[in-house]
Amino acid sequence: MADASTEWAVQTRELRKTYLTRRGRRVAVDGLDLRVPVGGVHGFLGPNGSGKTTTIRMLLGLARADSGRMRIFGRPVPHELPDVVSRVGAIVESPKFFPSFTGAKNLSLLAEAIDVGRARVETVLGQTGLTDRAGDRYKTYSLGMKQRLAIAATLLKEPDLLIFDEPTNGLDPAGIHEIRATMRRLADEGRTVLVSSHILAEVEQVADTVSIIGRGRLLASGTVEAIVGQRTAAVRVGIADPGAARDVLTASGLAVRDDDGHLVVDGEADPARITYLLATHGLYVHELTRVRAGLESVFLDLTREEHLGAQGDVGEEPATTAGVAR
């Protein structure tokens, strides 16, 4: 049970990790403050290389932080990891199963190895929707079923916190849907699911809360609505001469972009001001709509720098500064 003072399943403070590379030190996690509430699905989102896997590996004691603090259910880790590890189930890399054994047999072997009663095998197969295929050999499973078997394995010891690193990687839409449904079910049972992804759409629908990171730093955190709500809406303008309209609006200091023959004015654009500005230049709009930013556009916006930087490896420091960890 979580004690009353533990409102966070996972908490990191000023977490930092650098890797030593041939080109210097690469900053993978750069002062990350992460807070994952107890209960529900928490999406841990960021572009490729933003530090998600490194963070998860540090939480699980698989990599050592340079500095900073981490807690799982209020207990400092890695120091007290042995005390909380039984409450945590994680898939960080593809688990190894025996290809010629059935799903049920693979799970039974694991249950035995971690001293869990055989009865749990039936339960976890049911929880992941694999009961019907439990008697089939692992090698005949689809990718989605293999991933669900991996989730089933993590459930054997009834963890309160599940950590899944990019669980939908390589899955087709049906497989992604199955994993999402499985995560939802686990959260509805009162567990906490921390799921990382670089593809927002894959977790947006299932996540109760999200943290968006870029270059190892927290960029935004909270409910999807709160994050989207903080960003101002845009105004979409339909007009016969978009080129002339763009010049007028840009000259007035507004941020304008093209969107499929329309113009979109980003930021705190007042529709009345747009109409007025254009009309005074003899330009008349035939359509004016307020558009709310979606999480997708907020995500892209927040992480834009990182996408640009990805080509230039901006996370590198000269080889003389921070300490190195393995």
Ligand SMILES: Nc1ncnc2c1ncn2[C@@H]1O[C@H](COP(=O)(O)OP(=O)(O)OP(=O)(O)O)[C@@H](O)[C@H]1O
């Ligand atoms: N063992 C390592 N040695 C050197 N650099 C590493 C190592 N592991 C990760 N990195 C670098 O650290 C940064 C963060 O990588 P990490 O794998 O944590 O990101 P990620 O957000 O999980 O990305 P992805 O979505 O691609 O899995 C990247 O620049 C990566 O190249």
